[in-house]
Amino acid sequence: MNQQWDGIERRKSLRKTAEAMVASISPEQLKAKPAEMLLHELLVHKIELEMQYDELQRVDTALTKARDRYRDLYAFAPTGYLVIDSAEHIDEINLTGAALLGIAQEPSLKPRFSKFVAAAHRERWSGQFRNMMDLVTTELLALELEMTRSDGSLFTAHLDCRHRELGDAPVLLVSITEIGKS
CATH class of the missing domain: 3.30.450.20 (PAS domain)
Incomplete structure (x- = not known):
């Protein structure tokens, strides 16, 4: 559960950092570099998705181990x-x-x-x-x-x-x- 909380906190922190970076850019800069801004936002989402995928993989592995353990306890x-x-x-x-x-x-x-x-x-x-x-x-x-x-x-x-x-x-x-x- 603690690792899950850490993962959530990492995603929130990453998102806040990315939003702060976007907020600090002036409207003139946004107009001048829209492609770079879009690329930045996509990269932030990509990192968030990769972190979420890693967390899902970890949880899936833990659930599989727990299911197998309880199945064996039940069966035997x-x-x-x-x-x-x-x-x-x-x-x-x-x-x-x-x-x-x-x-x-x-x-x-x-x-x-x-x-x-x-x-x-x-x-x-x-x-x-x-x-x-x-x-x-x-x-x-x-x-x-x-x-x-x-x-x-x-x-x-x-x-x-x-x-x-x-x-x-x-x-x-x-x-x-x-x-x-x-």
């Missing part, structure tokens, strides 16, 4: 993270969540989350899911469910769920942790 977290859309499809899942449910982390595959809820708990899950999606509350819902992996094995999971609006679409953010085997 010890807790499963899922984004479930309003139709109950798994839109996003990290590596831990995919391993826990026994599914591929394939963006084109969007299985319904209820497929992984054990039959005995499906009605409870469905009610809680609709409640979270319809109430548009940001309160955290914590619940325990019996879950089924894709291979049919059962486990007990703790879920923390929170409703969010991502763009125009409501989603449910879910963290899932195995707390026991059934």
Whole structure:
């Protein structure tokens, strides 16, 4: 942030210096050398644009590094993270969540989350899911469910769920942790 402030201050300083130079020129000089004045103004703008470009490049590099760092934290977290859309499809899942449910982390595959809820708990899950999606509350819902992996094995999971609006679409953010085997 400090470097960003320095860049802004440099551009302001450069602009003020250029404007002071233009203001100090008499009207007679302006009439006598309009091409030189235009060239000067264009050079000032060129320098400003180059400085802005350098700053954008620096910010882009910093944002890319931050994005990669947080993507890795998300992907390799010890807790499963899922984004479930309003139709109950798994839109996003990290590596831990995919391993826990026994599914591929394939963006084109969007299985319904209820497929992984054990039959005995499906009605409870469905009610809680609709409640979270319809109430548009940001309160955290914590619940325990019996879950089924894709291979049919059962486990007990703790879920923390929170409703969010991502763009125009409501989603449910879910963290899932195995707390026991059934």
